[in-house]
Amino acid sequence: MKTNRLSMIIGFLLIIIFSVLLFMYQVRVTEVAVRTRFGKVIAEIPEAGVGFKLPWPIERIQIFDKRVQNFEDKHEETSTQDARNLLVMTYLGWSVEKPAIFRDRVKEGAISEAERNLLSIVRSAKNEVIGHHPFSHFINTDPAQLKFADVELEIFNLVAPQALNTYGIKIHFLGIKRLNLPDNITGKVFDRMKAERQKLVAAYQSQGESEATNIVTSANRIRDEKLAAAEGEAKRIRGQADAAAAASYQVFNQAPDLAKLLIKLDAAEKALGNRSTLILDTRTSPFDVLLPQNTKPAEKK
């Protein structure tokens, strides 16, 4: 009796497991699915979760990875509007947006097959867009002339609707991963770079000498200006002193004769140095006392 009960439990469990396998399905958060009935798509299952289905071969659940896939196209040569050859590689992020279309149009719903199809679309769009832009739109010192992002957007705008409508693939982003020149052109670029550096060397040498001269000349000018300003200031100071002295001269107006005498005597004393020769005649006071008329005794009245 015990054995029978256990057998029944096991049997029941097996039936449950078998039924679950037959009638239920699970779609993970990273997946998207389609439900087909006798091979025809009857519903898309965009969200994760579990659900019921009729058993195979009536219904079938086909699951696809819905995560954003990272795809890079080939590093291929293409030509710009002004006939410059460029090697451009783009990258893009894509995911299965419409699983029913994806299932029908992409062989076996395989990622590799989807990317093979994308490669064709991207290549065509890339060549078309780049062919409408001059080389200066890809690299430019003037940000206003640079159209790098615009080029990427134009390629995206061509690829995205085509991928969605044709393959049920959503393009999330697209950008240029590599932008290069053909190998023989790189040699010419190197030659130009060397020539530019030689010009720079010459420019630096002359610039250094010229700037040094300018610095010294400028310093000399500053020196002259400073000295001139100082002379001016000195004049102003002396002028102020003269003005102050003139005020002091007022006192001499009380006896101008005496003032003149004192000034002259001072000047004369200062003018005569140790090695001066002073020639006087006897009429000069006080030597006039030596004159005969001055040596005679005064007559008595």
Next chain:
Amino acid sequence: MSADHDHQLPPAPERPDNRPLEDAGTQALSEALASSFKLVKVIMILLVVVFLGSGIREVGSFERAIKLQFGKPVGAGESALLNPGWHWAWPYPINEIVKIPIGQVQEVVSSVGWYGRTKEQELSGIDPVMFPVLNPVLDGYLLTADGNIMHSRATLRYRITDAVRYTFHFSSASNVVKNALNHALNHAAARYQVDDAVRKDLTGFKDEVRRRVDQTLIAQDLGVVIENLELNSIPPRQVKDAFDAVLGAESISGTFINNAQTAANRIIATAAGAAQGVVNSAYADANRLTNSIAADALYFQDQLKYYRENPELYVTRLQAEYLSRMMTNVGTKIIQSETEAGSRRELRLQLGREPAAPTPPKP
């Protein structure tokens, strides 16, 4: 025959009872089955235990995890994350624990801007043979705004902030980040001149790369945040000597300018000193003049009363006094007397420097 038939056959010997033998066999079989069944039961119980325990996962100290239930994450945002430690979940397909390296800083290295090197060459630091041109298949490089070529290698470190999105929305999120970095290098180089990018404005170039990566990662909603960016930019090896020559010329030019600046500083400092000297001298003269006049005025004021008492006498006395001082100081004094007849006298003078005094002979 009948006789034979009539003949009573002796009763057949009674077959030995084989029941105990059958019982023993059945019993043994039964026991074997019972013990096998017990074993099967134990195995089944063990299988059930193993099955139930198969959902147990350890989340490491630098990891977080997300539990999926029937394919959907349990919880949202931060509450969906399981912390480090042991976690139990129902076995697949009911539950599933997916680990996420959220605590660790992730790192990607750009793959488009550097010349081709093997891993061995990378590790040993040896550069490969240099060719006169770059092979686009092997060598990465960037085109700069002035149409030149440069090499640049960026290392980006980032943290995952939205684990659910980073893990479940992208098949290879790290590759998306890497391409965002490659893309940013191209964008930044396209607007920078080679000299600025490799030397003069390294910080500006790096900031531009980082800004562009940040912008792309936000637009792509990757659920990451940048920790830091390392950037190494160099001119191509083929033109390195030319770039070095520019550096040398720049250095010499700088030396010229520095020397000139030093000389200029000296000139200006000297001029400032001289100018200050001129001003100071003026102040000294002014002070001297003012003081002298003040002293003269004071002296005049003192003498004025004596002068007024007898001007003639005062003047005579003063003249005599001054003359006396002057006569004492001057080197040669000549008093020329007047002739009686009032005629002129001739006085001859020899002017000029005095001959140097002869030095006495040394003993």
